[in-house]
Amino acid sequence: VREPERLASFVLGTCRMVVLEIRRGTRRREALLAAYRPAEEAVDAPEAAALDAEKLAGCLEALAERERSVLVHTFFAEQSADEVASALALTAGNVRVIRHRALARLRGCMEGEGP
Amino acid sequence: MSAPACTGPIEFAALVAYWMGELPPAEEAPLEEHLLGCAHCAQNLAALAAIGSAIRGAVRTGRVDAMISAPLLERMKKEGLRLCEYRIPAGGSVNCTLRADEDGVVGRMQAALAGVKRLDVVQVIEAQGEKSSQRLEDIPFDPAAGEVLHFPSAAAMRKMPPTTIRMRLIAVEESGEQALGEYTFVHTPS
Numbered sequence: 001v002r003e004p005e006r007l008a009s010f011v012l013g014t015c016r017m018v019v020l021e022i023r024r025g026t027r028r029r030e031a032l033l034a035a036y037r038p039a040e041e042a043v044d045a046p047e048a049a050a051l052d053a054e055k056l057a058g059c060l061e062a063l064a065e066r067e068r069s070v071l072v073h074t075f076f077a078e079q080s081a082d083e084v085a086s087a088l089a090l091t092a093g094n095v096r097v098i099r100h101r102a103l104a105r106l107r108g109c110m111e112g113e114g115p
Numbered sequence: 116m117s118a119p120a121c122t123g124p125i126e127f128a129a130l131v132a133y134w135m136g137e138l139p140p141a142e143e144a145p146l147e148e149h150l151l152g153c154a155h156c157a158q159n160l161a162a163l164a165a166i167g168s169a170i171r172g173a174v175r176t177g178r179v180d181a182m183i184s185a186p187l188l189e190r191m192k193k194e195g196l197r198l199c200e201y202r203i204p205a206g207g208s209v210n211c212t213l214r215a216d217e218d219g220v221v222g223r224m225q226a227a228l229a230g231v232k233r234l235d236v237v238q239v240i241e242a243q244g245e246k247s248s249q250r251l252e253d254i255p256f257d258p259a260a261g262e263v264l265h266f267p268s269a270a271a272m273r274k275m276p277p278t279t280i281r282m283r284l285i286a287v288e289e290s291g292e293q294a295l296g297e298y299t300f301v302h303t304p305s
Contacts, residue, residue: 051169057178062221075167087184
């Protein structure tokens with residue numbers, strides 16, 4: 001889909017969600033291209049490499065229940081703050097705060113010595 | 116290497132909002148333009164993508180123990196995860212086994228949650244004559260759902276000897292605590 005926004009204007013109801021998925025996918029690919037271009041030039045770009053699965057599991061475990069749950073909803077189900085809020089009966093603003101704090105703690109844990 | 120200096124780096128929270136498709140279109144274009152020219156922000160986005168992908172992997176391989184929701188459970192099943200669900204009433208007990216051809220289990224603890232503001236879970240684990248307990252504080256839940264969904268780590272379960280796990284749901288109020296129910300999972304290795 002080259003012009004997903006334009007396509008979206010033609011599609012109503014539930015089809016809109018499908019288009020949104022395509023749109024997200026397209027943008028992510030574009031963003032990834034943008035993201036990895038400089039990383040390829042870098043001599044050592046540890047963050048571009050796959051993360052240590054065991055360490056990540058330990059760092060996830062060290063988070064608060066809410067933080068872990070919000071991250072799993074966010075990244076496994078690719079849910080926006082609004083969608084996570086609806087699934088867990090929180091406000092979208094609250095989800096953004098939890099998500100931000102959780103990611104900061106997770107990155108700190110992954111970049112440090114782990115849990 | 117001589118990456119151009121990054122003027123006005125994008126805040127990480129904005130990168131997350133962008134990645135999740137939450138930004139209005141008018142804010143996306145300048146952000147993407149910035150990413151193309153700024154190695155620092157592009158690497159932050161790459162780090163975010165790596166974390167997201169690793170979390171997905173951790174869920175798929177059963178390395179995560181988390182409270183989930185019915186919509187997330189549906190999504191997991193849609194993505195091909197083979198999950199055994201145990202719906203259990205308050206005071207109930209269920210025998211559970213994680214078979215080799217299953218990716219995980221989900222405990223669906225039925226509870227009257229209307230009006231509950233904060234929920235804790237006391238988890239008592241008994242195996243081989245040893246008993247341990249931990250309190251999971253302030254777990255996420257949807258009061259309207261009438262159930263709490265627990266997705267335990269399949270990787271941890273596969274290492275378990277015969278184990279009895281009791282989950283006690285506790286509503287925490289200003290005036291005190293109220294037990295909502297106890298749910299017993301009797302796990303047998305497959």
